[in-house]
Amino acid sequence: MKAQHLNPTREALSALILAYAESGSIDRALLLFHTLREMHNCFPSVVSSNALLNGLVKSGKVDVALQLYDKMLQTDDGACAVVDNYSTSIVVKGLCKMGKMEEGRRFIKDRWGKGCVPHVVFYNMIIDGYCKKGDLQGATRVLKELKMKGVLPTVQTYGALINGFCKVGEFDAVDQLLTEMVARGLNVNVKVFNNIIDSQYKRGLVSKAAETMIRMAEMGCEPDITTYNVMINFSCKGGRIKEADELIEKAKERGLLPNKFSYTPLMHAYCKQGDYVKASNMLFRIAEIGEKPDLVSYGAFIHGVVVAGEIDVALMVREKMMERDVFPDAQIYNVLMSGLCKKGRFPASKLLLSEMLDRNVPPDAYVYATLIDGFIRNGELNEAIKLFELIIGKGMDPGIVGYNAMIKGFCKLGKMTDALSCLNKMESVHHAPDEYTYSTIIDGYVKQHDLSSALKMFGQMMKDKIKPNVITYTSLINGFCMRADMIRAEKVFRGMKSFNLEPNVVTYTVLVGGFFKAGKPKKATSIFELMLMNSCLPNDATFHYLINGLTNTTPSSDLIGKNESEENERSLILDFFAMMILDGWEQVIAAYNSVIICLCKHGMVDTAQLLQTKMLNKGFLIDSVCFTALLHGLFQKGKSKEWRNIISCDLNNIELQTALKYSLTLDKYLYRGRLSEASVILQTLIEDSKFSDLPEKDQNVVEK
Structure with missing residues (x-):
């Protein structure tokens, strides 16, 4: 009975608040805080209060943390209460996390001298906040303010600023900050150097990264495994696998232990080369070093083999990862479904969706877009429509990728009215069409020989300030070529430059075919030569247009194009073609050899040999000209x-x-x-x- 009249002590409740806060039960901790204050007329300890503040900030409840901080400032007599420098720094950190650096600065100013002595940690958080937001002027301004108040910058201060300048590629400013650090007697740590080297590699500044490595060594800063991982990643992206392997060995020689971030880029690189045995060895190495291959590692491997077209290998790896209690996420399922759809194995893709739903992995917009695209590839437009309507009926958003996939399906089958209807639905749910949407519809109209509608859509695209892409221009060029309007086709081709767009193999091929059909062989071959000068590799369609175009060119016509008054330049292909015809060669052989000569002139001897193999397959032996x-x-x-x-x-x-x-x-x-x-x-x-x-x-x- 006596126990009923006992009240929990402040210390006991403080300990309970601390326990709740540290275990993540923030709501319970907050309820106890208010109970202690209102029912027991006291506050928990500063340690407990700070734990609660920190928990609120971490969970994104910064506004609640601010309200709590205000209550912590007062006791019944109005004097300062359970607040210390750490309490204030937690709130400042929360404000900076929300991008409210100016409020954070005012907060420090208001608290100055009221039981709070702002120090460098406060300023570091604000500088870091400005840098993460990309406001480097604001960050530099705070650095000056810090110095004026006699607060000494630390390695963390400079590290935040250096990271900010690295992100925008201002490496001269980075060099100045490094020099200032040394002048202040601060030791630049390996983390700072790693950020610099990583940024330089990402911007392709290889020599600059090498200089930073030398500077790092001169300053007595030893590289760690992260340094090597940055270099390994860069080597792998460039396809230099041997170089990456050597870097791993160098790291081991230094006594550093490679980790999953060392082996994952190598695994991806081996996948790209089609060496799945070595790629899988990288997975085993991750396991050998005591790091269980995670979703990222498996995801990288699966993505690599799917891109290489080895979907069965990817499915096998999926089985292995599930045996080891690592389960695919929506992204991995999407990659697998996409690979299966591209191989025409659509039923298997649908089975994966069933498995995904059974495992309570919610499909994202990309998964649905992949399935819709798969139905369309499989010629099942009605099934694609059913799935699309089912998604919307369940209140789910297919996203812009889902709408684009559906629009692509309608356009592919020439159902342009349905495509426009889908576009209107997309806009009604506030998804603005992007360059892919417009390009798909423009291409659809062109293939339906409705160039006027395609041009209207292009006009709308420009009005909406959506930058056209290569597909947009190629489709319009194709439309004009189909009308044999080569003047406007070439005008659109030149217009690509105004958007800094490089024509691709399809663009050039369409123009080559268009000019041949229009009876302008010289212009067609000059476009082909321009293609080679711009290092764009031709494909089978390009060669088909060239060989057929030349073979159907009347031998008695003026092959070198003197009658085409708008052109004055000589055509290497036509010069050699005319020379061979005059020497009595068969027209088709003259066509092949002229193209091979042009390829070799532009240094594309490997492509020339492939074309020569096509000649051999058609029964034409290698001759003197070839x-x-x-x-x-x-x-x-x-x-x-x-x-x-x-x-x-x-x-x-x-x-x-x-x-x-x-x-x-x-x-x-x-x-x-x-x-x-x-x-x-x-x-x-x-x-x-x-x-x-x-x-x-x-x-x-x-x-x-």
């Missing part, structure tokens, strides 16, 4: 010593003389008439063939 072209191409690539191992020379003396004739003509284009190394080799081969063609008794006479 041999000449490949010889020039290999010499341009610096393979003058190993050319015999790459192309065979089974030409007789007459064929070699023909080869030399074309080689000397090619010298005019490549070396302004100077004798090339290829021509010298051909002359030598001709001399050797003269000797080998002599009867054996005459050879003996020559030798004597």
Whole structure:
């Protein structure tokens, strides 16, 4: 009975508040705080109160933390209560987390001298807040204020500023801050250097990153495993796997232990190269070092093998990860479904969706977009519509990717009215169409031969200030080519430059085909040469247009285009094509060889060899002109010593003389008439063939 009249002490309630706050039960801790204050007329200890404040800030309840802080400032007699510097710093941190740095500064100013002595930690939080927001002027202003008040900046102060300037690529400012740190006697730690090196690599400043590494060594700062991970990641992204492997070995030599961040980029790089055995070895290495492969590691591997087209390998890895109690998230399911859909294995993709729902993994907009796209690829538009309507009916948002996938399906099947209806629905739920939306609809109209509607949509795109992409321009160019309106097609092509867009292989191919159909072979071949000059590799469609276009060009016409008054430049392809026709070559062989010559002239000898293989598959053997072209191409690539191992020379003396004739003509284009190394080799081969063609008794006479 006596126990009923006992009240819990302040210390006991404070301990309970602390326990609740540290375990994450913030609401219970807050309720106890108010109970203690209102029913027992006292406050919990400063340690408990700070734990509660910190918990509120971490959970994003900064406004509640501010209200609590105000109550902590007062006791019944109005004097300062359970508040210390740490209490104030927690609130300042919360304000900065919300991007309210100015409020944080005012907060410090208001508390100055009222049981609170602001120190460098306060300023560091505000500087860090400004830097994360990208307001480097604000951060620099606070640094000056800090110095004026006699507060000494710390490594953390400079670290926050350096990180901010790194993000915007202002490395001159970074160098100045490093110099200032050294002048103040501060030791720059490895974390600061890692941020600098990482930013420099991300911006492609390799030499600058190397200079930072040297500076780091000069200042006696040893690299840690994070330093090496930054370099490993950069090497892997550039496909330099051997270099990345060597970096791991160097790290081990320094006594550093590689971690999952060391092996994951390598795993991804091996996947890109199709070496799944070595990629899976990286997963085993992660396990060997005591770090259980996590969702990120497995996700990287699965993404890599799916991109490489090895969906079955990805599905096997999914089974393995689930056996080890690592379960796929929505992103991994999306990658797997996408891979299955692209392989035409749509039923398997639907099974994955069922599994996903059974495991209570909520599909995101990308998963639904993948499935909608899969239905459409599988020719099941009605199923795609049902799924799309089901998503909306359940109150879920398909997102812009989902709407775009549905619009793409309608456009693919020429249902432009339905595509526009879907666009209107998309806008009604406040999803603004993007460049993909507009480009898809424009392309849909073009394929329906409705260029006027495509141009209207393009006008709306410009009005909405949506930047067109390469697909937008390529579709419009295709529309004008289909109308044989090559003047406007070329005008649109030139307009791409105003948006700093580089034409792709489809853009160039459409123009090449368009000009050939319009009876302008010179213009078609000049576009092809422009394509090669811009290092854009042609594809089978490009070659189809070129070979067919040249083969159907009337031999009696003026092949080098003198009648096309708007063009004055010579066409290498047409010059050689005309030369071969006049020399009596078959038109199709002349077409192939002219294109191969052009490829070799522009250093694309590998592509030329692939085209030559296509010639062989069609029954055309390597001839003297083709041999000449490949010889020039290999010499341009610096393979003058190993050319015999790459192309065979089974030409007789007459064929070699023909080869030399074309080689000397090619010298005019490549070396302004100077004798090339290829021509010298051909002359030598001709001399050797003269000797080998002599009867054996005459050879003996020559030798004597």
